[in-house]
Structures are given as C-alpha cells and as structure tokens.
Amino acid sequence: MNNRDNMQDHKFQRKAIQVKEAQARVMQYAKVLGIEEVPLSQSCGRYLAEPVNAPHPFPAFNRSGMDGFAIIAADTQECNAENPVWLEVIDNIPCGAVPSADLTPGTAARIMTGAQVPEGADAVVMIEITESRDRDGKTFVLLRKPQLAGSNITPRGFELKEGQLVLPAGRLIAAGDIAVLAAFGIHMVKVHRRPKIAIFATGSELLAVDEPLQPGKVRNSNSPMLEALVREAGGEAVMLGAIADDLELARSKVQMALETHDLVITTGGVSVGDYDIMGDLVREKTGEMLFNKVTMRPGSVTTAAVRGGKLLLALSGNPGACFVGFQLFARPVISLMLGAAQPLLPEWTAFMGADYTKVNNYTRFVRARLEIRDGSIYAYPAGIDESSVMVTIKDSDCLIIVPPEARGLAAGDRVKILKLPGEIVG
Numbered sequence: 001m002n003n004r005d006n007m008q009d010h011k012f013q014r015k016a017i018q019v020k021e022a023q024a025r026v027m028q029y030a031k032v033l034g035i036e037e038v039p040l041s042q043s044c045g046r047y048l049a050e051p052v053n054a055p056h057p058f059p060a061f062n063r064s065g066m067d068g069f070a071i072i073a074a075d076t077q078e079c080n081a082e083n084p085v086w087l088e089v090i091d092n093i094p095c096g097a098v099p100s101a102d103l104t105p106g107t108a109a110r111i112m113t114g115a116q117v118p119e120g121a122d123a124v125v126m127i128e129i130t131e132s133r134d135r136d137g138k139t140f141v142l143l144r145k146p147q148l149a150g151s152n153i154t155p156r157g158f159e160l161k162e163g164q165l166v167l168p169a170g171r172l173i174a175a176g177d178i179a180v181l182a183a184f185g186i187h188m189v190k191v192h193r194r195p196k197i198a199i200f201a202t203g204s205e206l207l208a209v210d211e212p213l214q215p216g217k218v219r220n221s222n223s224p225m226l227e228a229l230v231r232e233a234g235g236e237a238v239m240l241g242a243i244a245d246d247l248e249l250a251r252s253k254v255q256m257a258l259e260t261h262d263l264v265i266t267t268g269g270v271s272v273g274d275y276d277i278m279g280d281l282v283r284e285k286t287g288e289m290l291f292n293k294v295t296m297r298p299g300s301v302t303t304a305a306v307r308g309g310k311l312l313l314a315l316s317g318n319p320g321a322c323f324v325g326f327q328l329f330a331r332p333v334i335s336l337m338l339g340a341a342q343p344l345l346p347e348w349t350a351f352m353g354a355d356y357t358k359v360n361n362y363t364r365f366v367r368a369r370l371e372i373r374d375g376s377i378y379a380y381p382a383g384i385d386e387s388s389v390m391v392t393i394k395d396s397d398c399l400i401i402v403p404p405e406a407r408g409l410a411a412g413d414r415v416k417i418l419k420l421p422g423e424i425v426g
C-alpha cells in the first residue's frame with residue numbers, strides 16, 4: 001500500500017460522534033470575551049455582562065396616576081350627591097415639582113399625572129368628577145362620592161424595590177431592557193466584546209457574487225449567508241473571500257485567520273473527495289481535531305479543530321449542511337463568547353403539520369416552517385431538505401429533530417423542534 005492509499009484509508013475512517021457530544025466539545029473552547037462599555041443607544045442586541053440591581057425604588061416616589069386632586073380618602077366617606085365634602089386646596093403640584101405641604105384632614109392638593117403625591121394623601125381623584133369653589137379667598141374642591149384609599153396612586157417601589165435584581169447577566173438587551181437601564185441612569189452599559197469571526201470558503205468552483213455565471217461554476221452563496229448568520233448571532237464577521245482547493249493556500253489562510261480572530265469558520269471541502277482540503281488540513285498534527293463526523297444530517301461531515309487554543313469550525317460546502325452546521329455549532333460558540341445565558345437554540349415541542357417519510361440512521365434536522373393554529377404549534381417540513389439544497393433555507397424558521405429510530409413521521413405526531421432566531425416565516 002503506498003502512502004497515498006494510506007492517507008485515503010485514514011480519510012475514510014471517521015469516527016462519528018453524537019450531536020450533543022460534538023456541541024460539548026466545541027463549547028468547551030468558547031470562552032467568554034472581555035467586557036467593554038457601550039453607550040446605552042448602542043447596547044440593544046448585546047449581552048449584558050453584569051447583573052443590574054435597582055439602585056433605587058421605581059417609581060422613586062408615590063406617583064399620581066391622574067390629573068386631579070390628592071385627598072385623604074377618609075374625608076370623603078360621608079359625602080353624597082346632595083351633601084358634598086368641601087376640601088381646601090392648599091397646594092398645586094405640577095409634574096416634576098415637590099409638594100410644599102403635607103395634607104391634613106379637610107385639605108386637598110391640585111396634582112397632575114406623574115407628580116409626587118404629598119405626604120398625608122392616600123388617594124387622587126380625577127379632575128372630571130370634582131367641582132371647584134372659591135370662598136373667602138380660599139379655593140375648595142367639592143366631592144360627591146366616597147373615594148377608596150389607594151386609588152390613582154402608584155406607590156413608591158411599586159414596580160421595583162431598591163436592590164431588586166432587574167436584569168441578570170447574560171441577558172440579550174432588547175427595547176424593554178433599554179427602558180430599565182435608562183430609567184436607572186445607566187447610560188454606559190457593560191457588555192461582552194463581540195467576537196471577531198473570520199469567514200472564508202474553499203472551492204475552485206466558486207464565483208464571487210458579482211461575477212457572471214460560468215460553465216461548471218457556482219456563486220459563493222455560503223459566505224454571505226454565514227456573514228448574515230454571524231451578525232444575527234451577535235458576532236463581527238470578517239470576510240476573507242474564497243480560495244481554490246489548494247492545501248497550502250488553506251493552511252496559510254487558516255493560520256493567519258486564527259492568529260487575528262476569535263473564531264474561524266470555513267465552508268466546503270470537509271468530505272472525503274480528492275479536493276476536500278479542509279478535511280485533510282485538520283488531520284495534520286499541528287492542532288487537535290475535535291471531530292470530523294457527527295451523527296446528523298445534513299452536516300455529517302462538519303469538522304472542528306483547535307489550534308493555539310482557538311477554534312476552527314469547518315462547515316460543509318453543501319448549503320443546507322452549512323446552514324445547519326452553523327446553527328448547531330457556530331451559534332452556541334458565538335453566544336458563549338458573548339456571555340449569553342442560553343447559548344443553544346430553544347427546543348420546543350410541536351405537531352407535525354404533514355407526513356415526513358424519509359428515514360435515516362442519523363438524526364435529521366429537517367428545515368421546516370411553523371404555523372400556530374388553535375393554540376398549537378405545527379411544523380411543516382420544507383419541500384426539499386437535502387444537504388445540497390439552498391433554496392429552502394429561506395423558508396425555514398425551525399429545524400425538526402427527526403431521531404434516527406423514527407420510521408417516518410405522520411402528520412399530527414409530536415416532535416421536538418429547534419426554533420431558529422427571527423420571525424416565524426408563516
């Protein structure tokens with residue numbers, strides 16, 4: 001047996017590992033990145049690096065919920081339509097002002113929505129159900145209905161008590177979180193640095209997106225897709241183009257990319273073909289290969305290696321396999337680097353919307369579309385979910401997990417799905 005045959009044998013003998021095990025192996029090398037402070041306006045979509053505890057109660061004072069009069073409810077208990085209670089108006093409190101006097105029985109304060117309720121008051125009555133009278137140089141407010149204590153007042157600390165945990169570390173900052181941060185005066189937000197992720201494709205058949213189509217060639221659709229996926233996951237994509245199927249070239253490109261980035265993602269050349277150079281590259285003894293076969297479809301040839309403590313994720317060139325490989329392995333790695341509390345895609349239970357007859361000895365991650373009907377979630381497999389198919393990626397908002405033992409699935413069967421980020425495509 002000559003040397004080339006030896007190498008070939010080695011190439012074909014791959015030890016397939018389970019998806020969960022493969023995920024655990026890559027996630028072990030996903031270290032959370034350092035903390036940076038960003039202005040509040042830039043923090044949406046980032047992951048909070050430190051928990052936020054309420055620095056003061058919210059609201060910070062007893063707040064009026066209506067434009068009207070702050071009163072003492074007990075003063076109104078005897079009044080009725082014929083016998084109104086007369087309360088002397090001793091203060092006028094616009095929003096943003098501080099009351100100048102405490103209420104005592106028989107008094108009231110004119111107050112606007114959002115203003116601080118004076119001490120002594122325990123209710124606010126809407127302006128519309130009051131009457132005003134001036135007498136002896138004093139102003140009175142008349143009420144003809146008993147009022148309940150507590151009405152139209154939001155007590156101090158109603159929403160949050162001082163010191164209460166509001167936002168845990170690892171939370172993806174969204175609009176509601178921004179409101180909380182703003183309310184507490186947190187104008188610079190501590191988040192984890194975004195990972196810089198190098199992306200390049202291998203394949204002598206690849207054309208750049210702006211090139212005219214040529215015989216036997218295809219446009220490189222995986223790189224732009226990966227760029228979008230990296231951004232969606234919160235990483236900073238660094239596009240390193242495409243290289244021909246040349247081992248030397250790939251070696252130096254990977255080396256360079258690993259030196260200056262937090263993670264390197266490649267697509268193509270991981271199977272057993274003559275030009276599958278990424279597969280050859282990770283078998284070289286310059287680093288540790290984490291796996292080069294996973295018991296899943298698509299993406300069974302997804303490969304991962306570590307060099308100098310950094311991860312190289314070599315995804316399949318087949319577009320469907322590249323997409324699924326990213327979702328299962330690259331996304332959790334990026335999420336962990338960002339300090340996300342939940343790095344894995346959420347797993348839901350759904351009903352099959354249609355039959356799925358294909359069976360496999362590997363777990364299948366079937367691209368599918370979700371529909372919510374009568375409070376139940378239905379997953380409809382995409383027309384063609386083969387590894388090589390590109391066009392159904394856009395029609396998918398989840399991946400149905402079809403276990404290897406499933407002898408086909410029927411409409412109505414309960415299945416586990418992985419919810420993909422973003423809206424339901426409908």
Ligand SMILES: Nc1nc2c(c(=O)[nH]1)N[C@H]1C(S)=C(S)[C@@H](COP(=O)(O)OP(=O)(O)OC[C@H]3O[C@@H](n4cnc5c(N)ncnc54)[C@H](O)[C@@H]3O)O[C@H]1N2
Nearest residue numbers: 201203220221222223268269270271276316317318321387
């Ligand atoms: N003899 C065997 N052949 C194959 C096996 C096997 O076990 N034995 N596995 C098959 C499976 S499964 C898959 S998946 C593919 C994996 O292929 P590679 O990851 O090595 O990818 P390539 O060979 O580079 O390309 C495959 C396919 O995808 C197209 N491609 C590649 N890169 C891009 C890109 N950036 N944008 C768009 N399209 C791309 C490429 O033109 C090919 O058509 O191997 C099977 N073969």
Ligand code: MOO
Nearest residue numbers: 299300301321387
């Ligand atoms: O490895 Mo392929 O993507 O399983 O079909």
Ligand SMILES: [Mg+2]
Nearest residue numbers: 269271273276
């Ligand atoms: Mg190949």
